[in-house]
Amino acid sequence: MPLVIFVDDSETALASTRMVTNSMPIEVKQYTEAQVALAEIKAGMVPDLIITDLNMPVMNGFEFLKELRAVPATKRTPTLMLTTETKPELKQQGKALGLTGWIVKPFNPAQLKQAITRVLRLPA
């Protein structure tokens, strides 16, 4: 099964995504700290899709994305930003860093499922 990792410092946001994805044919790993997820990726974990928050302490979503793009295994891994931020200039910044898409919180569960299905090319 494809591996999807979620990174968000909000436990309730992670709980929400967990309940949305638990019926999908994917393996899910969740992290409250981007640096922990990054360490596991550098140690050999290869996710098929990364969904990350932007505003997080220690390492924010953009810093995480830059680090991901520097690791050969995740240089082109599809990455979605899941955030409360709506500013167009931030979206542009994300796009320039190689982001795949932008989801504004609170997300619609059906649309999150659709986005994951589309990116991973799962059967609809």
Added chain:
Amino acid sequence: MMMLDSIDELLEHIKEVQVDVMELSNESLMKMSSFMEKNNLEIDEDISTALQYQDIITQQLTATNEAINSMKKSIDIFSHAYKSDEGLANESIVKLKDKLNATLQDAKDKKSRFSGKHATEHADDEIEFF
């Protein structure tokens, strides 16, 4: 300057209350989500939104607490300047006003930034792909 000490104490109190609110709100929603997960209840859009509001609440209150910290620092600098040389007081109060205004503006910007779709009357539900 006793007035400034009182304001400082009040700001500290507001910070503590906000931290408690964040913790209690998080705890209540985690209990709810834990119950749902244990009982394999399906999440619908309303419950998903409710859970995600917690994130917005936390970011808003954290930004407000950061503004309070900044205000407390500015007041402290003014207070020290005033105590060391009353002649500097007039000059310092202008600087204090400017700093407090800048802090307020920054806090208002963050309120807008961290509201997600909650702040948008006709929120576009589409996920934007690049």
